[in-house]
Amino acid sequence: MFKNVIVRRPCKAMVEGITSAPELGKPDYELALKQHDDYIEALKKCGVEVTVLEADERYPDSCFVEDPAVITRKCAIITNPGAASRNGEKNEIIGAVKKFFPEDKIEYIKDPGTLEGGDVMMVGDHFYVGRSARTNEEGIKQFIAILEKYGLSGSEVPLEEVLHLKTGVNYIENNNMLVSGEFIDKEDFAKYNKIVIPEEEAYAANCIWVNGTVIVPEGYPAVEKAVKDAGYDILLVDTSEYRKLDGGLSCLSLRF
Numbered sequence: 001m002f003k004n005v006i007v008r009r010p011c012k013a014m015v016e017g018i019t020s021a022p023e024l025g026k027p028d029y030e031l032a033l034k035q036h037d038d039y040i041e042a043l044k045k046c047g048v049e050v051t052v053l054e055a056d057e058r059y060p061d062s063c064f065v066e067d068p069a070v071i072t073r074k075c076a077i078i079t080n081p082g083a084a085s086r087n088g089e090k091n092e093i094i095g096a097v098k099k100f101f102p103e104d105k106i107e108y109i110k111d112p113g114t115l116e117g118g119d120v121m122m123v124g125d126h127f128y129v130g131r132s133a134r135t136n137e138e139g140i141k142q143f144i145a146i147l148e149k150y151g152l153s154g155s156e157v158p159l160e161e162v163l164h165l166k167t168g169v170n171y172i173e174n175n176n177m178l179v180s181g182e183f184i185d186k187e188d189f190a191k192y193n194k195i196v197i198p199e200e201e202a203y204a205a206n207c208i209w210v211n212g213t214v215i216v217p218e219g220y221p222a223v224e225k226a227v228k229d230a231g232y233d234i235l236l237v238d239t240s241e242y243r244k245l246d247g248g249l250s251c252l253s254l255r256f
């Protein structure tokens with residue numbers, strides 16, 4: 001169960017955030033704020049305490065607070081984002097993490113290692129880590145060494161197509177995993193009950209489980225049905241403005 005969630009308000013500069021899909025247009029900032037409000041409300045309905053950090057105009061992508069830190073049951077790991085324009089976000093998340101973890105339980109990924117939290121998927125005490133354009137071999141090595149120090153484990157999953165691991169695969173507890181694209185047939189996930197996401201709704205593979213409820217992006221009926229059919233209560237949140245920056249539900253929070 002999660003008790004806490006950290007989010008950061010989107011900044012006006014988000015319209016200049018990194019995107020692989022400029023054809024979707026720039027985000028509408030006012031709408032993004034409204035969607036962020038709805039996201040916070042949905043999280044609260046799941047029974048978590050939400051810490052809302054102030055917008056940070058220096059970092060256009062800083063609302064994607066999942067990337068500069070990974071929080072486990074035993075420790076917090078400040079990452080070293082591989083995207084140059086996002087790297088400084090790691091210094092701005094430390095203060096929030098310190099409210100929940102003592103110094104000796106906060107670890108750091110260091111140069112030349114890079115790692116972004118979007119590449120980390122927690123399944124109980126095991127963490128799958130995507131090797132991506134943002135997360136390198138050295139970052140994964142350091143990350144797994146930290147996990148092992150705390151009695152946790154990790155394994156690498158090479159990515160071919162997507163930005164982050166959780167862009168395409170997400171664990172929703174009870175052995176259920178939402179899989180799309182390159183993850184449908186990956187050996188690493190063979191033992192899970194796979195809920196296969198159709199190509200045209202691939203964006204919605206990025207759902208989040210919060211205390212028994214699954215939050216699903218609005219507008220993806222096949223995914224909505226598949227998650228309901230798997231026995232979950234669901235909440236819908238529209239994330240259209242974050243999609244324009246390759247961001248989704250998981251990217252917008254740290255849940256622990």
Ligand code: CIR
Pocket residue numbers: 017018019061064066067083086117118119164166167245246247248250251
């Ligand atoms: C980026 O490219 O870094 C942002 N525009 C999107 C980050 C999405 N975060 C995530 O998947 N965890």
